[in-house]
Amino acid sequence: MNVGQFHSWTVTPREAVRIQEQIRALVIPRGRTPRPKLVAGADAAFDLHARQVYAAVVVLAYPDLEVVETAVSRHRLSFPYVPGLLSFREAPALLRAFSKLRHEPDVVFIDGHGLSHPRAAGLACHIGLCLEKPTIGCAKSRLIGGYREPGPKRGATSPLLSRDKKVIGSVLRTCDNVRPVFVSVGHRIGLAQAVRLTLACGKGYRVPEPTRQADILAERAKREAAGSG
DNA sequence: GCGACAG
DNA sequence: ATCTTGTCGC
Numbered sequence: 729m730n731v732g733q734f735h736s737w738t739v740t741p742r743e744a745v746r747i748q749e750q751i752r753a754l755v756i757p758r759g760r761t762p763r764p765k766l767v768a769g770a771d772a773a774f775d776l777h778a779r780q781v782y783a784a785v786v787v788l789a790y791p792d793l794e795v796v797e798t799a800v801s802r803h804r805l806s807f808p809y810v811p812g813l814l815s816f817r818e819a820p821a822l823l824r825a826f827s828k829l830r831h832e833p834d835v836v837f838i839d840g841h842g843l844s845h846p847r848a849a850g851l852a853c854h855i856g857l858c859l860e861k862p863t864i865g866c867a868k869s870r871l872i873g874g875y876r877e878p879g880p881k882r883g884a885t886s887p888l889l890s891r892d893k894k895v896i897g898s899v900l901r902t903c904d905n906v907r908p909v910f911v912s913v914g915h916r917i918g919l920a921q922a923v924r925l926t927l928a929c930g931k932g933y934r935v936p937e938p939t940r941q942a943d944i945l946a947e948r949a950k951r952e953a954a955g956s957g
Numbered sequence: 958g959c960g961a962c963a964g
Numbered sequence: 965a966t967c968t969t970g971t972c973g974c
Contacts, residue, residue, distance in 0.1 A: 772964075774965050809965075811962040818964075840963050850963070871963045
C-alpha cells in the first residue's frame with residue numbers, strides 16, 4: 729500500500745519538531761468512516777544492542793477480528809527515544825511494513841498518541857498523514873493532559889483535557905477494573921467514533937485486538953531474527 | 958530551577 | 965521499549 733513520501737528520515741531532534749509543526753497543520757481531526765471492513769494495528773519491538781527496530785502490521789476483518797494479513801519489517805534504529813518525538817524512532821519501520829501490505833485497511837490503530845501530544849502531532853497523526861487513512865491513537869499511558877479517573881466498568885470514559893481545558897482525547901476503560909487506555913484522534917476520524925471502534929475491537933484484553941496482534945508479531949519477529957542472525 | 962515525560 | 969519469577973487476587 730502507498731505510504732507517502734516520508735519513508736526514511738534522518739533528522740535532528742530540532743528538525744523533527746519543525747516537521748511536527750507542519751503535521752499539526754495538515755491533520756484532519758474529524759470525519760466519519762463508514763463501517764470498516766478491514767482494520768489494522770501496528771506496533772514495534774526494539775533490539776537496543778543490535779540497534780534494530782522490528783515493526784509489525786496486522787490486518788483484521790471487522791467486526792469478526794479474524795486476521796487477514798500480516799507484514800513485518802526491520803529497520804536500523806536511527807533516532808533516540810525522546811518523549812514527544814516517538815514518530816522519528818518508529819515511523820520509518822512501521823511505514824516499511826505498511827508498504828508490504830496487499831490489503832487496504834479502512835482504519836488503523838496505532839500504539840501511541842495522536843492529538844494528545846505536545847504539538848498535536850503524535851505518532852498516530854504522523855502515520856495517518858503518511859498513509860492518508862483514518863487513524864486512531866491508543867496509548868497505554870499519558871503523555872500530556874489532565875483527567876479524572878473514569879468509572880470502573882468497561883466502556884466508561886473521561887475526557888483528557890489540555891492545559892486550556894480543550895478535549896484532546898478520551899481516557900477509556902476497556903476492561904472492568906483494569907487501567908484505562910488513552911484514545912486520541914490520529915487523522916480523518918472523530919474522537920467519538922475512535923472510542924467506539926476501540927471498544928468494538930476489544931477481545932477481552934486491555935489493548936484492542938489489532939494492536940495486540942501487532943505487538944505479538946513484532947515481538948516474535950525480533951526473537952526469530954535474534955535466533956538466526 | 959524542579960518535575961513530567963507515548964514507546 | 966526492555967531487563968525478569970514468583971505471586972497476590974478474582
